[in-house]
Amino acid sequence: MTPAARLSAAIEILDDVLAGENAERVLTTWARGHRFAGSKDRAAIRDHVFDALRCRRSYAWLGGAGEGRPSGRQLMIGALRAAGTDPDALFCEDRFAPRPLTEAERGAGAALEEAPQGVRLDCPDWLLPLYEETLGDTLEPVLGLMRQRSEVFLRVNNRKSTLGHALELLADDGIEAVPHPLSECALKVTRGARSVARSQAYLTGVVELQDAGSQAIIDALPLHDGLEVLDYCAGGGGKSLAMGAHADLSLTAHDVDPARMQDIAPRASRAGLTIKTARKSELADGYDLILCDVPCSGSGAFSRSPQGKWALTAARLDVLKGLQAEILEEVAPMVRPGGTLAYATCSLFRAENQDQVAGFVSRHPAFHLRRERLISPLEGGDGFFCAILERAG
């Protein structure tokens, strides 16, 4: 496909996404219906779509939609202008290219310097004060990072390998990576990220895909051999696997939606670990450590999941806060006296982090806050928060 044909495809896909459909689903459906598109075409189209979702407001502004709702076409015109490319070069009469710009489109679109802060930072206006509360002076650089593609990180499974050996194995498959300071086992992929899932290092459980911030959260937990640990919001088990690599634990994974845990068994066996999965009725009291990696706004990870930035509403945030508080209530009695409750989010909002923990501690004086860690995207990965609470013995 020509670069212009890829733009046409991205415009078509973006129009569906802007109408409310899920970007991953639309991309998959598009690929199924366009078998002639090769992997490079699909990757380029995907990048166009996700870049436009990260930078939706600024591309809309540059593309002539002002602060209004853009079309896919306006987003792609804005994307080209943001990159310093004249849209006339690709919106042309070529077969499969998007049709040429009209005079009105050519004249529309203002300079980004004139745009309001939320447009320049690609952030919904109502979220700016929520970010500012946590980020203060780092608001602009952090939101600036969320406008960019996120890095790909690996966690070296220290049960199976060392950093050096993992790097060699990855290199055999043309993948280059460098250690990352956020965690001792973290590698940042610098070349060949798209090949990771097919690499020997990945297929043999030597590395797992996991954000460096997520790894740092697990490093902060007081894990040691022999602990009975419950991962209460386990999802696909990313945090369970990381905990299991840290120490010899008796690990149970639970999720309200058991279907989400279906990959845990194969992932654990690849990693050389045993992780039980359990329904709520199968859980007992008396865990040494319970991790609650709760559902949240994802406001620390919008560069990875940019659609969430625009889908979030105040009402949805309230629902999430209610759910987070409920989950803490559910697990509190299951922590053994003297045990640990770890609360984690990939949010940067006080309301989901420090306020949530303060509310819990005020309702449960038997728990006290031992430490909190907020990981800023400026440290290199996604933004995360973790609080470690101890139950009195």
Ligand SMILES: C[S@@+](CC[C@H](N)C(=O)[O-])C[C@H]1O[C@@H](n2cnc3c(N)ncnc32)[C@H](O)[C@@H]1O
């Ligand atoms: C942030 S995700 C977890 C990600 C996972 N820990 C990982 O590292 O890949 C939150 C998970 O919480 C689950 N969840 C939501 N409400 C829950 C509840 N009341 N009890 C247990 N799990 C719940 C969701 O199904 C979702 O999989």
